[in-house]
Structures are given as C-alpha cells and as structure tokens.
Amino acid sequence: MAEYSVFSLLRNGFNANRDWAPAWRKPEPKAAYDVVIVGGGGHGLATAYYLAREHGITNVAVVEKGWLGSGNIGRNTTIVRSNYLLPASIRFYEHSLKLWENLSHELNYNVMFSQRGVINLAHSPAQSDDFMRRGNALRHEGVDAEWWDRDRIARAVPGLDVSASARFPIVGGLMQRRGGTARHDAVAWGYARAADRRGVDIIENCEVTGFLRDGDRVTGVRTSRGDIAAKKVAVAVAGSTGRVMQAAGIDRMPIESHVLQAFVTESLKPTLDTVITFGGGHLYVSQSDKGSLVFGGDIDGYNSYAQRGNLPVVEDVMSEMVALFPGFARLRLLRSWGGIMDMSMDGSPIVTKGPLPGMYLNCGWCYGGFKATPASGWLFAWTIARDEPHPINAPFTLDRFARGLVIDEKGQGATPRLH
Ligand SMILES: Cc1cc2nc3c(=O)[nH]c(=O)nc-3n(C[C@H](O)[C@H](O)[C@H](O)COP(=O)(O)OP(=O)(O)OC[C@H]3O[C@@H](n4cnc5c(N)ncnc54)[C@H](O)[C@@H]3O)c2cc1C
Numbered sequence: 103m104a105e106y107s108v109f110s111l112l113r114n115g116f117n118a119n120r121d122w123a124p125a126w127r128k129p130e131p132k133a134a135y136d137v138v139i140v141g142g143g144g145h146g147l148a149t150a151y152y153l154a155r156e157h158g159i160t161n162v163a164v165v166e167k168g169w170l171g172s173g174n175i176g177r178n179t180t181i182v183r184s185n186y187l188l189p190a191s192i193r194f195y196e197h198s199l200k201l202w203e204n205l206s207h208e209l210n211y212n213v214m215f216s217q218r219g220v221i222n223l224a225h226s227p228a229q230s231d232d233f234m235r236r237g238n239a240l241r242h243e244g245v246d247a248e249w250w251d252r253d254r255i256a257r258a259v260p261g262l263d264v265s266a267s268a269r270f271p272i273v274g275g276l277m278q279r280r281g282g283t284a285r286h287d288a289v290a291w292g293y294a295r296a297a298d299r300r301g302v303d304i305i306e307n308c309e310v311t312g313f314l315r316d317g318d319r320v321t322g323v324r325t326s327r328g329d330i331a332a333k334k335v336a337v338a339v340a341g342s343t344g345r346v347m348q349a350a351g352i353d354r355m356p357i358e359s360h361v362l363q364a365f366v367t368e369s370l371k372p373t374l375d376t377v378i379t380f381g382g383g384h385l386y387v388s389q390s391d392k393g394s395l396v397f398g399g400d401i402d403g404y405n406s407y408a409q410r411g412n413l414p415v416v417e418d419v420m421s422e423m424v425a426l427f428p429g430f431a432r433l434r435l436l437r438s439w440g441g442i443m444d445m446s447m448d449g450s451p452i453v454t455k456g457p458l459p460g461m462y463l464n465c466g467w468c469y470g471g472f473k474a475t476p477a478s479g480w481l482f483a484w485t486i487a488r489d490e491p492h493p494i495n496a497p498f499t500l501d502r503f504a505r506g507l508v509i510d511e512k513g514q515g516a517t518p519r520l521h
Contacts, residue, residue, distance in 0.1 A: 106210050125291055126298035131305050131330050135163045137486060138323055138332035140310045140346060141339035142166025144175035144286075144472065145464050147293035147304075148479020149338060149486070151209075154300035156480070157487035162302045163332075164294075165325060167309035171290045174340050174471065177409070177441035179364050179398045181377055181386055182473040183220045183281030184245055187236045190497040190509050191450065192243045195470075197494055198477030199280060205476060211292030213284045214391065220281035220377040221255065223426075225270040229381050233276040240278075248277045261373060261427050269425045270382030283377060283388050289475060313350045313461075320350065320460035336462040336486055341407070341442025343465040352457060356447040356503045357466055358518040360401040361440040363411035365419065367433045369393030378426070385422040394436065397423060401443055401469075403519055411440040443468060448508035449521025453482050453495040462486050463500060468521050 114121055137153060139146045142164045153159040166172075182202055184195035206212050224230040237247035251274045256264040264272050294304055305327070312324035314331065322331035339346045341359045374389040387397035399419035402411045416438065424431045446452065446466030451474065453464050464482045467474060481495040491499075502508060503516075514520040 125295040126304050129303045129305065131163060131165070131308065131325070131327055132303065134322070134331035135303070136161040136332070137334045137336060138162075138330055139164045139336045139338060140323060141173070141337065141342075142170050142294070142304060142306065143173040143338065143340055144289055144293070144475035145340070145467075145478045145482065146336075146338040147290055147297060148475050149336060149464070149482045150302045150304075151293045151297040151300070152480045152483035153487060154297060154302055156483055159487055160301035162297075163330065164297070164302060164304045165308045165310055165323065165330070166304070166306050167326075169306050170294055170304065171287045174441040174443070175290045175475070176287045177364060177439055178286050178472040179386060179388070179396050180283040180286050180472065181220065181281070181388065182215070182284055183278050183377075184473070185220065185222070185236065185240055185247060185276065185278040185281065187239050187511055188509055189239070189243060191511055192240060192245055193494050194477055194481075194498070195473060196243065196245050197480070198474050201476035201480060202284065202473075203280075205284075205289075205292070209292040209296045211288065211295060213288045213292050215284040216282045217280050218282040218376050218388070219277055219279045220379065221250065221259070221275040221277045222379045223255070223275045223381045224273050225382045226273060230273050233274075233381075237276050246278060246280050248279065250275050250277050259374065259376065259378060261429050262378070263426060263428055270380075281377065283390075286472060289472075293479070310346060311349060318459055320458050334460060334462065334486055336464065336482065338464040338482070340444045340465065340467060340471065343444050345407070350458060350461065355465075356500070358405055358445045359407055360403070360443045360445050360519060361406045361408055361411045362398065362401045362443045362469070363415055363419070363438055363440045364396065364398045365416075365435055366390075366437045367395040367430075368436050370395065370433070380422055380426050382425070383418075383422045385419060385426065387423065387426075395430065395433065401445070401519060402440075407442055409440050409442060411438075444471075445518035445521060447503055447516040447518055448510040449512060449514065449518075450509035451478070451498055452500050453478060453485065453498045454491065454500050455485055455489060457500055468518075
C-alpha cells in the first residue's frame with residue numbers, strides 16, 4: 103500500500119485519482135487468531151495498531167458489527183485535552199496527548215490534530231478556586247495549565263459575552279494550550295490503515311453474538327459470520343459494553359449506557375480559534391476547519407441504546423450556547439446526532455485484564471474517550487501482550503468499585519449520569 107506523500111498526491115492528481123488503493127483490505131475472517139478485538143471503534147483499532155507496532159503481535163482481528171466509524175469514534179465533538187485533577191487521570195490523558203502530538207506523522211495519515219487550546223470558563227470565585235487547584239495539580243505533574251482573567255479571555259474570544267449582565271458572568275478560565283481538536287473519523291481511518299498494513303484483519307459487518315468457552319476461559323467469539331477461535335479476546339465496545347458482557351455471562355457491570363447528542367451549524371468564516379467550555383452549565387464548542395460550529399452538552403439523562411436524542415436537551419444546549427455567544431442565535435443548525443455513551447460509576451475508564459480468563463476489557467469512557475484513544479490503545483495493547491497492566495492503567499481496574507478505590511474526578515459519587 104502506497105505511502106501518502108506529496109509525490110503520491112501529485113501522481114494521483116495527474117491520473118484523475120484513479121489509482122488510489124483502498125485504505126484497508128476487506129478480508130474474510132480466519133478460523134483462529136492470537137487476539138480478537140471486539141469493536142472497531144477508535145479504541146479497538148488503536149489497540150490493534152499498537153499490538154502490531156509495539157509488541158509484534160500481528161495475527162489479530164478487529165471484529166466490528168457495523169462499518170468503521172459508525173460508533174462514537176465518528177460521532178464525538180473531537181475535543182482533546184489532558185487537564186484533569188487526579189494524578190492517575192492526568193498521567194493517563196497526558197500519555198494520550200503526547201501520542202496525539204506525533205500521531206499524523208506516525209500513522210502517515212492526517213488526523214488534523216490542532217492544538218488550538220481549550221479554555222474552561224469559570225463563573226464564580228468558588229469555581230475559579232476549583233479550576234486553579236486543578237491547574238496547580240497539572241503543573242505538579244509537568245502538564246501545561248494557565249489561569250486567564252476575564253479581560254484576557256475577552257481579547258482572545260470575540261463574540262463571547264463577558265459582560266457583568268451575562269446570565270453567568272465570566273470570572274476567568276483555565277487554559278490548556280496544548281489541548282485542541284482532531285478530525286474524529288480520520289483517527290479511525292488512520293489507525294485502521296496503519297493496523298491493516300501490519301497484517302491486522304479488520305472485519306466489518308460482523309457482530310459478536312456470544313463467546314466460545316472452555317470452562318471459565320474465553321477461547322473465542324461467536325459471530326454473525328461464524329465462530330472465531332482466539333488465544334485472547336479483547337472487548338472494546340464502548341456504549342454496548344453491557345450487552346456484550348451479558349453475552350459472556352456477566353450480568354452486572356459498573357456501566358450505564360446513555361445517549362449524548364452533538365450539533366453542527368452552517369459554516370461561518372473563521373470566528374472561534376480555540377475550544378470553549380461553559381462552567382455555568384455544560385457546553386463545549388469549537389469551530390471545524392470547514393467553518394461549522396461543533397458543540398454539545400449533557401447526556402440526555404436516561405438509560406438508552408439509541409443513537410439519537412430528544413428535544414429537551416437540544417433546547418438546553420442551545421440556550422447555553424446563546425447565553426455564552428449571543429450572536430450565534432442567528433445561526434442555523436445543520437445536523438445533529440447521538441452516540442451511546444458508556445458512563446461508569448466514578449466517571450473514569452476501565453482498561454484491564456479479565457474479568458474472565460482469556461478476556462480483556464476496555465470501557466467506561468463517559469464524555470472523554472476520544473481524547474483517550476491513543477493512550478487507551480497503547481495501554482490496552484500492553485496489557486493484552488504482557489498479561490499485566492502498565493503502571494499508567496494499573497489503577498483503572500474493574501474491581502476498584504468493589505474495593506472502594508474509585509477515581510472520581512468530580513467527587514460526584516456513584517451517579518453515572520452526573521460524571
Ligand atoms: C456526541 C458525543 C460527543 C463526544 N465528544 C467527545 C469529545 O469532544 N472528546 C472526547 O474525548 N470524547 C468525546 N466523546 C466520547 C468518545 O467519542 C467515546 O468515549 C469513544 O469514542 C468511545 O470509544 P470507541 O471510539 O472505541 O467507541 P465506538 O466508536 O463506539 O466503538 C465501539 C464499537 O463497537 C462496536 N460493537 C458494539 N457491539 C458489538 C458487537 N456485539 N460485535 C462487534 N462490534 C460491536 C460498535 O459498532 C462500535 O463501532 C463523545 C461522544 C459522543 C457520543
């Protein structure tokens with residue numbers, strides 16, 4: 103498969119783009135693999151790539167029930183950052199951010215990673231204290247964080263209502279300059295292409311309906327295209343975790359599935375060159391390279407496996423947007439959709455060996471799984487290859503809930519819809 107380069111662009115340009123090879127093959131499933139990964143989202147594909155690249159394990163299949171990008175990897179609002187509070191989270195997401203910084207080069211695929219900065223707006227003295235504490239925690243871990251006062255934010259973000267009469271007046275904000283956005287589906291395609299080049303079979307339209315077992319041990323998967331044996335089976339199905347684990351005989355997971363919506367406006371001239379999050383409610387917005395505003399808010403707040411949401415949250419998100427940027431009230435909304443979110447009980451992910459012998463589990467991404475994609479794949483691949491966690495994902499176990507060692511960034515308690 104050809105390298106993407108200025109030369110291949112020119113050659114294909116002169117040839118009416120007739121000679122591009124498909125970015126990945128469409129193989130038939132083999133009878134057996136060393137590793138089968140269930141779920142061809144960002145995390146499954148990244149895991150396959152790092153298994154091949156970091157550990158030389160290439161006899162791998164990624165089994166996806168739909169098409170690549172049909173899940174949350176192609177539905178998110180593309181925000182990437184590592185500005186967490188707790189050391190375990192900071193280390194995880196900072197590992198990810200460092201991988202993002204070289205990802206386009208490494209994959210030979212432009213994932214359009216743009217470090218345009220992420221500003222978390224604070225709207226009260228108490229919230230400012232809270233954000234400053236988080237900034238200090240980040241700096242202790244060697245991660246960038248800056249406190250911006252209201253005037254500085256006003257200069258940087260024209261159109262933002264920084265007046266004292268705003269519904270939630272802005273006091274200041276925590277800026278992470280190395281944060282930003284990336285093009286979500288390019289991440290899926292880039293990892294898929296790079297994994298395929300190393301020999302990984304990506305099998306689309308192949309739903310896992312059950313697990314092959316030898317006693318307790320998982321020995322493969324039952325799929326809509328036949329049984330596939332595997333020495334190791336890794337599950338990375340995000341919002342479908344409850345259903346898939348049920349097929350493995352595990353009825354209770356510390357995960358709830360909820361719908362989260364995303365919204366896209368008509369295109370504008372460049373107007374917003376950073377990512378803004380609203381601390382008076384829950385809103386995050388950036389402008390895509392095509393000019394649309396891409397934004398979202400809270401989950402819908404009820405358990406669901408639907409990939410579409412309901413009007414009360416639409417209204418809520420729009421009112422937050424207009425409270426922040428009154429001028430955006432005149433824009434037309436072009437598209438909206440929903441994704442199924444795997445909300446964990448403490449708001450943090452699970453990247454671990456088990457819970458059955460021969461099985462490995464990756465889930466619980468809540469609002470934050472897109473930014474985690476590179477580290478999640480890298481650390482999950484390590485865990486699968488070595489049969490033990492890397493120190494960075496060691497705290498992100500499944501049994502932490504039973505042991506009371508939760509990683510609760512917000513201190514919300516066991517209320518998944520609030521994380
Ligand atoms: C609207 C929205 C906005 C978001 N915004 C952000 C953001 O700005 N920043 C951020 O960091 N995160 C964000 N997220 C979260 C992020 O998108 C997810 O946490 C992350 O994509 C989940 O991991 P994934 O990519 O592997 O999931 P998915 O892409 O959902 O992959 C899971 C795959 O498993 C497949 N699957 C399910 N069941 C089976 C089965 N039985 N057999 C085979 N395959 C199966 C599914 O079809 C799916 O393709 C957002 C999510 C949504 C929905």
